[in-house]
Every structure is written in C-alpha cells, then in structure tokens.
Amino acid sequence: MLHLLKIDLKKMTSYRTFWVICGLYFLTLGFTTASGMEILRWFANKTVEFGASINIDRIPLYHFPDIWQNLIWISGLFKLVLAVMVVISITNEYQYRTLRQNIIDGMSRWEFVLSKILTNVLLSVMSVGMLLLIAIVTGLIYTPELILADVFIGTEFLLAYFLEVFAFLSYALMLGVFVQRSGLTIVLLMLSHMIEAIIKLNLFRESLEPSIGWLKQFFPLESITNLVPLPFARYAFQEIQDYVSLTAVAIALVWTFLFNYFSYLKLKRADI
Amino acid sequence: MSDVVLSINKLTKNFGKLCAVNQLDLEVRRGQIFGMLGPNGSGKTTTLGMLMGVTNPTSGSFTWFGEAATHHTRKKIGAVLEHPIFYPYLSGQKNLELNAMVKGADPANIAKVLDIVELSARKDDKYKTYSLGMKQRLAIASALVSDPIILILDEPTNGLDPMGIAEIREIVKRIAADGKTIILASHLLDEVQKVCSHFAVLRKGKLMHSGPVDEVGKGEETVEVMAYHDDLAVLLQEFIGSGSIKKENGVYQVTMKDGFHSQDLNKFLFEKGIVTSHLATKKKTLEKQFLEILAEAH
Known part of the structure; x- marks a missing residue:
C-alpha cells in the first residue's frame, strides 16, 4: 500500500502545478481560518458606518469548544481547490496515456485506483492536520478562560471534516475517471452543487416537501455538506445542530464507498 | 521451465461489429525474435494490447x-506499444525511476539501460524536450529496466529518420544477442527480414502465415542477367530452364523452373558464346512473400 502511495506521489512531486495548487490551498486555508477575528473586526467597522454596532468580543468565534465547528465549516469551502488538483492528477493519466503504460508495466487496475485513493487519503489527513494546528493555536490565543475539558468538546468534527474532504475528493476522482478531460471535469465539479440543487428543487415541489422532503439528505453532495452543519446562526440566537449526525456519517460513508467503487468498475471494464 | 514463452489460444476481440482480432492462435518460443507483420489496422496492436492487459479480450x-x-507476469515483460508514453514534465531519469517502481525493478538498472540506448547525457532533461528518436530510445530503455525475459516492441521505428531507424535496429540486434526473446510488430517488411528469426502475418485480425524467416528465400529462383548481345532475349527463351522472362531497367529477370539454377543458365549462355556482364541470383524477399500471402487470402 505504501509502495502504491509512493508511486503516485512520485508522479506529483516533480509536477509544478501540484505544488502551486496545493500551496495555494494550504495558504488560503491557513490564512482564512486564522484571520476570522480580523474579518469580524472589519465587518464590525463597516456596520458602525450604518449606525449599527456589533461587539465582536462577545462573539466566541475562536473560543473552545465553538472553534471546532466554526473553523471546520469554513475550511470545508476550500476543498474544491484540492478536488481540482485530484481531477488534474487523474485526467493527466488519461491525456498522457500514462495510465495505459502503468498497466502495461505491471500495475493491476485496482492498484492504479488504489494509488489515487491513497493520495486522496493523504491530502485529507493533511487538511485535518493543518486545521488541527490552526484551531489549537488560535483557540489558545482567543479563548479567555481556558478549561481543558472544553478543548475536547466538538473534536468529533475533525473526523467529520476528514470524511467531508475525502468524500469530495473521491467524488472528484470518479468524475475524472468517467469524463477523462480535465477542463470539462473541472466545470462539472464546480457546477455539481448547483446541478444537484436544481434537481432537488424540481423533485421536491412545495406540496411534496412534507411527505418526501427527508429524502434530500440522501443526495450525494448534500450528504457531504450535512456532515458539518453551518454553525454561525447560533450567534443570532438560533438553534443549530452542534453535533455530528451519525445518519449523515453513514450516508456519506456509503457514497464515498460508491464513488471509489464506481471509479474502479469503470476502469476495470474499459479498454485503455 | 518450458520453452514456450507465449501461447495464444483462439484470442478474439470485437469492437462493436468490427472484429479486430479473430480466433488468433500463436506460439512464441524462448530466444525467438518474432516479427508480427500486417498492414495498418490488421490487429497487431490490439493483440499486443490484450497480451499486456490494457485491452479486454472478447473471448479466447x-x-x-x-x-x-x-x-505479476506483466512485470517480467518489457513492452512499448504504439508510441512511447511518459510523463512529459518528468526527466528521462525520473520517468525510468517511476517505471522501475511500478515493475519492482532494481533502480540500479537505470544507469545501465540509459547507457544501452545512449541517453545518459540527456537523462536529467525533461521528457518533453526530447526528439522523437530519443523518445523511442527512452521507451526501449524503460522496457529493459526490469531486465525482462521478453521484450515487446510495437513499431519501434515509426516516424524515425533513416539514422534513427538504423540506431534502433542496432539496439534491437544487441538485445537479441543477449538471448532475450523479442516480439516485434511492424509493417516495415525490410525491418522484420533484417532482424527477425520468425514471423507471422496478420490480416484483418486473422493469422495468415507463421514460420521461420529463413524459409522465405526457398522456392523458385530468380536470376538477373545482363549481357551485351542483341538477341539475349531470344536466347534466354531458348534455355529450357527458363520460366518467365521480364526486362526491368535493361536487366533481364529470369524466373527459373524447378531444378534449374543460375549456374545452369550461365553455362548455357557461355556455350552460346555470350559472356554476361551481370549475373545474380535473387532471393525472394519477405516483401514478395508477404504480398503473396496477402494475395492468397483473397
């Protein structure tokens, strides 16, 4: 397994696009999640001009345990960048026909898919690691009274975040395997949420909403977003889901398995 | 271990209605340099694709x-199908390192194979900067990197200039001298005749012929005759061993009947008082045989 990961990384580590995209991803991820207070301050200044006032120190954006869900929800927005990298990695193999040569050289088709999946796991783990680091540092800085027990409340969101990134990268990989052209795949990837939203809109008209509205959670992309619910409404005195739903995890796991399985199935049957 | 390296049994591939390879039976033995001949689209690459696991056979x-x-068996085979395939943004060296990793080969072989194909000086340049000839040579190097028992080359001289072709041919001969089994697919008959020990002819996915290259020359003989004599054509017709006579570029081509050879013709002419200025026995070329085999198929 490690050998397969090494093979895929060897393809990537001398590829400048890989470093540029991954560099941009981790930089923007890092800076955005770390500078939430600055953004809030800027926002507060703006609203003062309109006569309203927000006391930003009363918003516990970076306080344990709120910080986990807050930062993880924000980081989730950036996974698209990583997914574009995954698309480039797989579609290159088709474009350069190196997939064919890998098989000729003695990789099995499953080994090839597995090498890509393992890289996705690594990228997901690195995202979690990055976030863990930023959350701990900023949490320690901003939390006024540190209570150790609070630090660990909500850390299950880290696991949900791993699944969120890995599921989405698996989806990107599958899209790449099926479409095989980088440009088209990236466009489809970016439009995926919108396409799914339009389908849901047409499927669940208002009259049907109460009876079969619960089916929405089974849609692939919604299942990924449901892992980490939007937390910020709680600062406007609204009830939010501040835990990871096991149903959501189960649905996302099934989809993740299916994405990767479909990639394998497609590759197994294709003449390459 | 058995002598048979590759044994194909009724291998068939359909692309929709098109039958690219049709009930192919073939055997390649250790040490053979096996030429696969056939016009473009005769199913050579499809066959090799199936043998190398990239094309799924329909049956057989x-x-x-x-x-x-x-x-696992593929790791013991070095193969280049159609064009050389490499990561364009990696150097030749890095590409070979990757090949070695996939094949589970010793990375120490890389320097050796780069030497064989004379690419050591350019190994750290990116693959995309290579000329076509260098790309072909790197492909051969990658096929050799695992020190394979058998080498498969598909049109290794495609698109090369005469010097490039000669270089590749030299490399193939050197590798063959090492005792490796080679399967060489080509539509260049001359190339196969110069390099191969055995050959097979494919046409529209069907095997038309299979046998040693040596046997190609056997059969009826053609003798080229040139002499400064006005009635040479008449005299040649008088010779009882003459089959058909053609004149090409001032040279008479006499196809001999069974049992007659060039020395018989020479003796006959000499007795008639004619001294030839040119007399040569022409071996039948693979090209001729190939065209005959394809013609028989109609």
Missing part, C-alpha cells in the same frame, strides 16, 4: 511462461 485466452496472465 493466452498464457505467458505457461501460466495464466496477471499483472
């Missing part, structure tokens, strides 16, 4: 080294 089977093929 094949064995490598007497065992059913898996990705």
Whole structure:
C-alpha cells in the first residue's frame, strides 16, 4: 500500500502545478481560518458606518469548544481547490496515456485506483492536520478562560471534516475517471452543487416537501455538506445542530464507498 | 521451465461489429525474435494490447511462461506499444525511476539501460524536450529496466529518420544477442527480414502465415542477367530452364523452373558464346512473400 502511495506521489512531486495548487490551498486555508477575528473586526467597522454596532468580543468565534465547528465549516469551502488538483492528477493519466503504460508495466487496475485513493487519503489527513494546528493555536490565543475539558468538546468534527474532504475528493476522482478531460471535469465539479440543487428543487415541489422532503439528505453532495452543519446562526440566537449526525456519517460513508467503487468498475471494464 | 514463452489460444476481440482480432492462435518460443507483420489496422496492436492487459479480450485466452496472465507476469515483460508514453514534465531519469517502481525493478538498472540506448547525457532533461528518436530510445530503455525475459516492441521505428531507424535496429540486434526473446510488430517488411528469426502475418485480425524467416528465400529462383548481345532475349527463351522472362531497367529477370539454377543458365549462355556482364541470383524477399500471402487470402 505504501509502495502504491509512493508511486503516485512520485508522479506529483516533480509536477509544478501540484505544488502551486496545493500551496495555494494550504495558504488560503491557513490564512482564512486564522484571520476570522480580523474579518469580524472589519465587518464590525463597516456596520458602525450604518449606525449599527456589533461587539465582536462577545462573539466566541475562536473560543473552545465553538472553534471546532466554526473553523471546520469554513475550511470545508476550500476543498474544491484540492478536488481540482485530484481531477488534474487523474485526467493527466488519461491525456498522457500514462495510465495505459502503468498497466502495461505491471500495475493491476485496482492498484492504479488504489494509488489515487491513497493520495486522496493523504491530502485529507493533511487538511485535518493543518486545521488541527490552526484551531489549537488560535483557540489558545482567543479563548479567555481556558478549561481543558472544553478543548475536547466538538473534536468529533475533525473526523467529520476528514470524511467531508475525502468524500469530495473521491467524488472528484470518479468524475475524472468517467469524463477523462480535465477542463470539462473541472466545470462539472464546480457546477455539481448547483446541478444537484436544481434537481432537488424540481423533485421536491412545495406540496411534496412534507411527505418526501427527508429524502434530500440522501443526495450525494448534500450528504457531504450535512456532515458539518453551518454553525454561525447560533450567534443570532438560533438553534443549530452542534453535533455530528451519525445518519449523515453513514450516508456519506456509503457514497464515498460508491464513488471509489464506481471509479474502479469503470476502469476495470474499459479498454485503455 | 518450458520453452514456450507465449501461447495464444483462439484470442478474439470485437469492437462493436468490427472484429479486430479473430480466433488468433500463436506460439512464441524462448530466444525467438518474432516479427508480427500486417498492414495498418490488421490487429497487431490490439493483440499486443490484450497480451499486456490494457485491452479486454472478447473471448479466447493466452498464457505467458505457461501460466495464466496477471499483472505479476506483466512485470517480467518489457513492452512499448504504439508510441512511447511518459510523463512529459518528468526527466528521462525520473520517468525510468517511476517505471522501475511500478515493475519492482532494481533502480540500479537505470544507469545501465540509459547507457544501452545512449541517453545518459540527456537523462536529467525533461521528457518533453526530447526528439522523437530519443523518445523511442527512452521507451526501449524503460522496457529493459526490469531486465525482462521478453521484450515487446510495437513499431519501434515509426516516424524515425533513416539514422534513427538504423540506431534502433542496432539496439534491437544487441538485445537479441543477449538471448532475450523479442516480439516485434511492424509493417516495415525490410525491418522484420533484417532482424527477425520468425514471423507471422496478420490480416484483418486473422493469422495468415507463421514460420521461420529463413524459409522465405526457398522456392523458385530468380536470376538477373545482363549481357551485351542483341538477341539475349531470344536466347534466354531458348534455355529450357527458363520460366518467365521480364526486362526491368535493361536487366533481364529470369524466373527459373524447378531444378534449374543460375549456374545452369550461365553455362548455357557461355556455350552460346555470350559472356554476361551481370549475373545474380535473387532471393525472394519477405516483401514478395508477404504480398503473396496477402494475395492468397483473397
């Protein structure tokens, strides 16, 4: 397994696009999640001009345990960048026909898919690691009274975040395997949420909403977003889901398995 | 271990209605340099694609080294199908390192194979900067990197200039001298005749002929005659061993009947008082045989 990961990384580590995209991803991820207070301050200044006032120190954006869900929800927005990298990695193999040569050289088709999946796991783990680091540092800085027990409340969101990134990268990989052209795949990837939203809109008209509205959670992309619910409404005195739903995890796991399985199935049957 | 390296049994591939390879049976033995001949689109690459696991056969089977093929058997084979395929943004060296990793080969071989194909000086340049000839040579190097028992080359001189062709041919001969089994697919008959020990002819996915290259020259003989004599044509017709007579570029081409040879013709002319200025026995070329085989198929 490690050998397969090494093979895929060897393809990537001398590829400048890989470093540029991954560099941009981790930089923007890092800076955005770390500078939430600055953004809030800027926002507060703006609203003062309109006569309203927000006391930003009363918003516990970076306080344990709120910080986990807050930062993880924000980081989730950036996974698209990583997914574009995954698309480039797989579609290159088709474009350069190196997939064919890998098989000729003695990789099995499953080994090839597995090498890509393992890289996705690594990228997901690195995202979690990055976030863990930023959350701990900023949490320690901003939390006024540190209570150790609070630090660990909500850390299950880290696991949900791993699944969120890995599921989405698996989806990107599958899209790449099926479409095989980088440009088209990236466009489809970016439009995926919108396409799914339009389908849901047409499927669940208002009259049907109460009876079969619960089916929405089974849609692939919604299942990924449901892992980490939007937390910020709680600062406007609204009830939010501040835990990871096991149903959501189960649905996302099934989809993740299916994405990767479909990639394998497609590759197994294709003449390459 | 058995002598048979590759055994193909009724291998068939359909692309929709088109039958690219049709019930192909073939055997390649250790040490052979096996030429696969056929016009473009005769199913050579499709056959090799199936043997190398990139094309799924419709039916039929094949064995490598007497065992059913898996990705493990492929690691013992060095193959370049159609064009050289490499990561354009990696250097030749890095590309070979990757090949070695996939094949589970010793990375120490890389320097050796780069030497064989004379690319050591350019190994750290990116693949995309290579000329076509260098790309072909790197492809051969990658096929050799695992020190394979058998080498498969598909049109290795495609698109090369005469010097490039000669270089590749030299490399192939050197590798063959090492005792490796080579399967060489080509539509260049001259190339196969110069390099191969055995050959097979494919046409529209069907095997038309299979046998040693040596046997190609056997059969009726053609003698080229040139002499400064006005009635040479008449005299040649008088010779009882003459089959058909053609004149090409001032040279008479006499196809001999069975049992007659050039020395008989020479003796006959000499007795008639004619001294030839040119007399040569022409071996039948593979090209001629190839065209005959294809013509028979109609």
